[in-house]
Amino acid sequence: MTVMDAQLLHRLPKAELHLHIEGTLEPEMMFALAQRNHVALPYSSPEEVRAAYVFDDLQSFLDIYYLACQVLVAEQDFYDLTWAYIERAWAQGVRHAEIFFDPQSHTERGIAFETVISGIHRALPVRNNATG
DSSP: OHHHHHHHHSOEEEEEEEEEGGGGGGHHHHHHHHHHTTOOOOOOOHHHHHHTTTTTSSSHHHHHHHHHHTTTOOOHHHHHHHHHHHHHHHHHEEEOOOOOOOOHHHHTTTTOHHHHHHHHHHHSSSTTTTTO
């Protein structure tokens, strides 16, 4: 691929379909949220988490996915997660995203459904019907 091809691909508008927001949690934010919420992680650094993101199979993915969910506790956590995703996605040319979340991953831990919804919803941009 040439530099010109890469630049064109970067400029093209993109869509992300059926994106589970919890799966977008970056290692650095995982550590920050774990510290903020006093959640112990089995990793000593974001670099160790990043290395664990090299999945061998579905179970290895699910193990770290559910571990990441553990650091999401407060409405602000869900807001921060969603807003960070939106910023990265926009910079990569994503202009449409179908964002999903896993309520049972949180409600079974005692996190209120409203906490999850409020944090995610507050971070989502409001579409202005007058401008598109």
